[in-house]
C-alpha cells in the first residue's frame with residue numbers, strides 16, 4: 511500500500527479535508543470491534559514527538575486514535591467505511607491547536623534553556639499538565655528570566671520553519687535531539703530560539719502560542735522538572751486562580767494583592783484563640799474537680815470531648831483529692847472512649863488489663879498511671895467500674 515500523504519505537514523491548521531478510503535480492516539478484541547481505516551491522505555496526526563494523536567471524525571465515524579506504521583496511517587474508528595468512497599475528515603481542532611500552542615511553547619523554552627544553560631530536555635509530557643525535565647538545576651531567577659525571554663519570542667511573532675534536510679545537510683547541522691533517527695528527519699526551527707528534530711505539527715507563527723507561563727519547578731533526578739501552560743490553557747489557569755483569589759479576598763475583606771498578609775494575620779489570631787481556649791478548658795476542669803466532695807474513695811468521670819492531655823490533667827487533679835482510683839473517660843458510645851486511670855496508692859496495671867479485656871481495649875502505662883482506649887457504652891463501663899471498685 512502507498513504511504514499516507516501527511517496533510518498536517520503541508521498545513522498544520524487544516525481542520526477539514528477530503529480523502530479516499532484505501533482500506534478498512536475489522537479487528538475484534540477485548541474492548542469490542544474497531545475498524546482500522548487507511549486513507550490516501552490525512553490531516554490526522556498520529557502520536558509522536560511527545561504529542562498525542564488527534565481525534566475527530568471521518569464522515570460520522572468518530573476517530574478515537576491514530577497510529578502510524580511504516581509510513582501508513584491508521585485511523586481507529588468504531589464504524590466501517592466502504593473502501594473506494596470519498597470521506598470528509600474533521601479534526602477536533604480546538605484540542606489540536608491547544609497541543610500545538612503548548613508544544614511550540616515547549617520548543618522555545620527548551621531552546622532557551624539549551625542555549626543559556628547547556629541543559630538538555632530529557633523528558634517532555636504534553637497531557638493534562640505540560641512538564642519538561644531538564645538535565646540541570648534551574649533557580650527561581652533563572653526560570654523568571656527564561657519565561658521573560660520565551661514571551662519575547664512570542665511577541666516577535668516569528669515564523670516557525672519546518673524542513674526535511676538531506677543526510678549531508680543534516681550531518682552538518684546543529685540541532686537538539688540529534689540522535690540516530692530512522693528514515694527522514696524533520697527539523698523544526700524557530701529562528702533565534704530553537705532548532706530541534708520533531709515530527710509533530712506546530713503553530714505557524716510564535717504569536718499564535720499566546721502567553722508562555724512557567725507555573726512551578728521542582729528538583730527531579732538531579733535536574734529540574736518545570737510545569738508550564740501556554741495559550742488558552744494559560745488563560746484558563748489565570749481565570750481559575752483569579753476566581754480563587756477573588757473568593758478568598760471577599761472572605762477576608764482584603765484587597766486581592768494583599769491576601770497573603772491577611773491570611774497570615776488570621777492564622778496569628780487563630781493561634782491566640784487556640785491558646786486562650788486551652789487555658790479556659792483547663793480552668794473549667796479545675797473548677798469541676800474543685801466542686802467534687804473531699805475524701806471520695808474513688809473517682810470516675812465521663813467528659814464528652816477532651817483531648818489526651820486534658821484527660822491526663824483531669825486525672826492528675828482528681829488524684830490530689832482522692833487516694834483511691836481516679837479514672838476519666840472521653841469519647842462516645844459509638845466511637846469508643848479514651849481513658850486515663852491513676853492512683854497514688856494502688857498499682858493500676860492489673861486494673862487496666864481487666865478493663866481492656868472487658869471492653870476490647872488497648873493501652874498500657876506505669877504502676878501509678880495507665881492510659882488507653884476501649885469500646886463500649888458508658889452505662890456498661892460505669893457498671894463494670896463500680897463492681898470492680900467494690901471488689902478491691
Ligand SMILES: [Zn+2]
Nearest residue numbers: 559708709710
Ligand atoms: Zn517537539
